[in-house]
Amino acid sequence: MAAAPVWSVDPRTGKQREQVGTEATAGEVDAAVRAAHAAREPLADRTVRAALLRAAAGQLDAASEEIIVTADAETALGRPRLTGELARTQAQLRAFADEIEDGAYLGITINHKDADATPPCPDLRRYKIPLGVVAVYAASNFPLAFSVPGGDTASALAAGCPVVVKAHPDHPATSELTGAALRRAAAEVGLPEEVLSVVHGFDAGVELVKHPLVSAVGFTGSVRGGRALFDAATARPTPIPFHGELGSLNPVVVTGAAAAERAEEIGEGLAGSMTMGTGQFCTKPGFVLAPQGEAGDRMLEALRVAVSKAAQGPLLDSRMREAFLAGVGARTELEGVEAPVLAGAGDDEQSVGAGFLTVPAEKLGQPQYELLLEECFGPVTVVARYQDDDEVVSALSRLPGNLTATLHLGAAEAAGDGGQGARLLATLTPLAGRVLVNGWPTGVAVAPAQHHGGPYPATTSTSTSVGATAIERWLRPVAYQDAPEALLPPELRDANPLGLPRRVDGRREN
């Protein structure tokens, strides 16, 4: 049987652009994983890894024009967005280089022998070591920052784990280009190219998660696909950590005071956030609690005007477009749901237009309205109008886990007067991994304090896929007991020859 071809498709036309390669056979997946496994030792050197990450940023820079043109042709996300995304991807690679040079991520802890402790304590020295080969399942909606050269790959390589990426079928040519850039970076710093491989094909993805030499998984995608792979990872004879980002509704609560003070600003801001990238952000605000009454009406009018003006555009692929149209249709059919701007098919066969739905919040207790509390990928959001605080609390209690939750407060509430702002912040905190005040969740800054994750189904673990601590996913601790100084890795020697931050007998050093 001939290998299945992998096609790059132009979502603006639905036409095939070029054949990129073929889907990986089970044998090819096995070869990629084995080669990655063999590359662990050369990757063990932290200094070389930092050089690799910086070289990768440089190689992406050198190939930036071809990468951006290709990514735009495959995803229709547009040149400005992809230019920004590439810069972010490079910054992310460099940030992980800084992070591993800093060394705090190693969690070095030393307890010298203490014969007087109860029970007596031997010499113990602990740090973190890489888990082994990491399988990365790339996202559709960020062909760079959450794909082959993205945060999962960058953090895994930073940790010392070779990576095999299952490319997303919506941008196979971009995946090959960026994969080649990373492999050139490996060669540039004297590492085997096999520290990173790219495989294509659904079956290859299934093989990959089951491979005995794969030690952990990073995934960004749908609840359905992510859960299937999570189930496979946990059902293995040796289960492995599965760090998946699956889906998020990203609720927004607008207080009466906020609406009264900033109705137009909030309506316009919401329109901008929910239509950004044609509504294909994992942090798109998909559910908004807005007050009934005049101020809420003004906010919705501003939202209506702004959404009406939003440009039509294609989604990442035709399957997503069909799911979007079906999802909007099913939601619109619910009694009491209105569509001030009806999201739906655009003027050509590939495009869609943005819209939003409204519903009285009191309806949300009925089972058939649960659909409104599920993510609908694409440029649509649901605005539930509430009468009082009880309806807000009741609606929030029905929500699944989220990447983000957002609060729009009036000036006095934000200043802490009366405690309403703090109470609402406390109510939103259990729902999400990032809680925003008076902002919009789209756009995920790369920073040590970032957390991009949240209660299931936002993520399948308590980890983040963005920011410095994303590296923790690919490490495990090991403690050495009474190992002679001469045999210890330099990170754990008394003299601290690498000058790393650590905790020694309770004291923090560096």
Place this chain on the structure above:
Amino acid sequence: MAAAPVWSVDPRTGKQREQVGTEATAGEVDAAVRAAHAAREPLADRTVRAALLRAAAGQLDAASEEIIVTADAETALGRPRLTGELARTQAQLRAFADEIEDGAYLGITINHKDADATPPCPDLRRYKIPLGVVAVYAASNFPLAFSVPGGDTASALAAGCPVVVKAHPDHPATSELTGAALRRAAAEVGLPEEVLSVVHGFDAGVELVKHPLVSAVGFTGSVRGGRALFDAATARPTPIPFHGELGSLNPVVVTGAAAAERAEEIGEGLAGSMTMGTGQFCTKPGFVLAPQGEAGDRMLEALRVAVSKAAQGPLLDSRMREAFLAGVGARTELEGVEAPVLAGAGDDEQSVGAGFLTVPAEKLGQPQYELLLEECFGPVTVVARYQDDDEVVSALSRLPGNLTATLHLGAAEAAGDGGQGARLLATLTPLAGRVLVNGWPTGVAVAPAQHHGGPYPATTSTSTSVGATAIERWLRPVAYQDAPEALLPPELRDANPLGLPRRVDGRREN
């Protein structure tokens, strides 16, 4: 149907001592979890939690005589061992009180707004919050330190998570006594007693892991039981973290030089470690690679003499005794396996005697010998005699994951001469979470640098169940974006009113 009785049994006689209570019905499990869930808010105060942990240590102290007598009657582990275990349990509770007062576990990271970053970075402040109700499945072999008042409970309460313990059926009376002590401690510091509940019964354990309000699981026990609960935890509609310690072979490698220099010391040390607690430690050395030849022979002779003298004793229950006798029997039947001291039934109906088996290491490549690479709970170990380094490497490559791996080196090797010691340490590191040199793995010191965990099946996650970082299992990060100072929790305010260690714009504070 009447509720099933829960009996306390004396393992020295096999007779029922007393009825402790009844197995929890599904309704009772539900009530315990709901009450625990309702206790989250009072438990949110870090200062009160530290007081709770210290009060718990005090309450255990006040009830120590009754606890030790009861635990000995139910487990036959003996008064000296249980006295030490209770002291360790109290020390553990106090250590977590210190740890949460220190506050480093919160991982506080602050990035102030940076408009010049690419992309611009908003104000982000991250720390860790408790996950919610934790289900703890107690171990059989440590009725205090890994049971109701043990490390899982202590670390979960320290994190701010209420706990429902599924008691181990081998010490229900001890579980009730220690549970009552912890509930008195809660009342003493003004917390609801429902921050900790104890339930009994196999079915109750199954209900518990499936309960929607249970947020995470800690487990210590067998591979079979642990894997079944792990599978249930990951198959839930909302999967939850399952931190299980399942089983470990704890390999030991004795080099030719070590045997030549310290044959008798090593043989006697091994005998002491493998028979400690009648071989019922999760860190019992269950597989030893010893050199063929004269020095190895001397080591085995010392082992033989010492093991022959080891006192007989009952195992924790009759089921374990049967499994031990069957396990030893099946291993002894393998061709080439010898039993210089045959482990087996003791002089009375409840006891067993310690023993050990030998096998040529070259046999281990054959499938039927895989049985020798599985844990056999009780006082027996397998010594594989090797001819050369290749046989050592080959045998180690067949091992599953372990809690510990131990290396016995000669003086020159330990000093680093020739690099053999460092090479062997690097070979053992992938196998375990704790790697020892010239010591014995039984005895797990409670210290910040401790790691009690390891590759599957040693643990089902990358976490530890002993030492300061055990608290990380019950937390998840949350980041606040652009939240006004007045609304932020005190931990994240600029002024740092609580004086906590944190990382602010890349600088470490405190």
